[in-house]
Amino acid sequence: MVQKVWYSYDDIHRVVQEIAEKIKQSGIQYEAIIAIGGGGFIPARMLRTFLGEFLGTLSIYAVSTKYYDSDFQGKAGNEIQKIQWLDSTPTDLNSKKVLVVDEVDDSRVTMEFVLTELQKDGFNDLGVAVIHNKRKPKKGKLPENIAYFSGLEIGDWWINYPWDALDIDEHNQNAMK
Amino acid sequence: MVQKVWYSYDDIHRVVQEIAEKIKQSGIQYEAIIAIGGGGFIPARMLRTFLGEFLGTLSIYAVSTKYYDSDFQGKAGNEIQKIQWLDSTPTDLNSKKVLVVDEVDDSRVTMEFVLTELQKDGFNDLGVAVIHNKRKPKKGKLPENIAYFSGLEIGDWWINYPWDALDIDEHNQNAMK
Numbered sequence: 001m002v003q004k005v006w007y008s009y010d011d012i013h014r015v016v017q018e019i020a021e022k023i024k025q026s027g028i029q030y031e032a033i034i035a036i037g038g039g040g041f042i043p044a045r046m047l048r049t050f051l052g053e054f055l056g057t058l059s060i061y062a063v064s065t066k067y068y069d070s071d072f073q074g075k076a077g078n079e080i081q082k083i084q085w086l087d088s089t090p091t092d093l094n095s096k097k098v099l100v101v102d103e104v105d106d107s108r109v110t111m112e113f114v115l116t117e118l119q120k121d122g123f124n125d126l127g128v129a130v131i132h133n134k135r136k137p138k139k140g141k142l143p144e145n146i147a148y149f150s151g152l153e154i155g156d157w158w159i160n161y162p163w164d165a166l167d168i169d170e171h172n173q174n175a176m177k
Numbered sequence: 178m179v180q181k182v183w184y185s186y187d188d189i190h191r192v193v194q195e196i197a198e199k200i201k202q203s204g205i206q207y208e209a210i211i212a213i214g215g216g217g218f219i220p221a222r223m224l225r226t227f228l229g230e231f232l233g234t235l236s237i238y239a240v241s242t243k244y245y246d247s248d249f250q251g252k253a254g255n256e257i258q259k260i261q262w263l264d265s266t267p268t269d270l271n272s273k274k275v276l277v278v279d280e281v282d283d284s285r286v287t288m289e290f291v292l293t294e295l296q297k298d299g300f301n302d303l304g305v306a307v308i309h310n311k312r313k314p315k316k317g318k319l320p321e322n323i324a325y326f327s328g329l330e331i332g333d334w335w336i337n338y339p340w341d342a343l344d345i346d347e348h349n350q351n352a353m354k
Binding site for chain 1: 185186187190191212214215216218219221222223225226227230236237238239241243259260261262263264265266267339340341342343345349
């Protein structure tokens with residue numbers, strides 16, 4: 001049986017506040033945020049509020065990836081591909097201190113992919129912030145020299161986020177338990 | 178005195194659910210979402226959950242704009258510019274039915290800018306969804322043939338969204354009033 005956990009929006013908001021406190025204590029002065037869509041959009045927007053207290057208002061950029069099942073020419077398995085990436089508008093973004101935000105660090109495959117691709121794009125001062133880090137063997141690896149911030153360290157549980165709830169009252173009742 | 182209103186996360190979640198119901202009743206089968214950052218990130222992510230019930234899981238793309246004060250060569254005033262736009266990854270996105278999402282339709286300047294730029298990019302089947310539409314004279318205009326969905330029609334009030342709250346308990350107390 002997989003253990004399931006539920007978090008209310010207010011729970012998540014408070015966890016993000018704690019992430020901001022950890023970032024503040026690190027002394028790293030991030031200059032922009034990159035949200036990994038769709039899961040990173042909500043924590044990134046919350047985080048901007050709290051980081052704004054000591055870093056000013058940061059722009060949030062977005063990238064999105066998607067898994068797809070590839071069985072092309074016998075190469076079966078899960079592959080990851082870009083859905084949206086940075087366009088050419090922010091020409092000097094890769095010279096800045098940039099914080100990459102997602103909801104959960106699970107297998108770490110998405111995180112490795114995004115960070116590695118950003119490093120190829122010339123980013124060399126990256127940090128990562130996630131609401132939850134699942135303590136489990138990771139398929140993906142963090143590249144070197146990446147600052148890492150997680151709100152909560154948890155087991156390999158099934159996380160029910162409020163933004164996936166079709167019935168928010170039922171969801172909140174589960175989160176209260 | 179400007180009237181102020183506060184909404185809890187759960188309030189917003191329920192309003193987004195109502196927007197999804199209106200979209201369902203319109204019969205328009207959107208194929209992708211474009212969130213206007215940073216305000217559109219949270220409602221877009223919530224909306225994907227509810228739209229997923231009848232449209233399947235939609236990809237969320239993101240664009241961001243920023244106002245800046247231009248006094249270049251005497252042209253003073255507020256100007257709007259792109260912070261991030263669509264890159265070349267989603268090559269056929271402009272041929273799809275796409276829903277553009279933001280938190281509030283206030284002066285409508287950002288909305289006009291984004292929709293007009295997307296139409297220049299070849300998008301010709303666009304809809305708009307906002308949590309709140311302020312009933313007020315609009316500086317910006319909606320281009321023609323844009324489907325429009327708002328969760329709540331309100332006065333020209335100061336809206337306090339939960340994602341801007343430094344103290345979520347105090348915010349929720351205000352939202353309860």
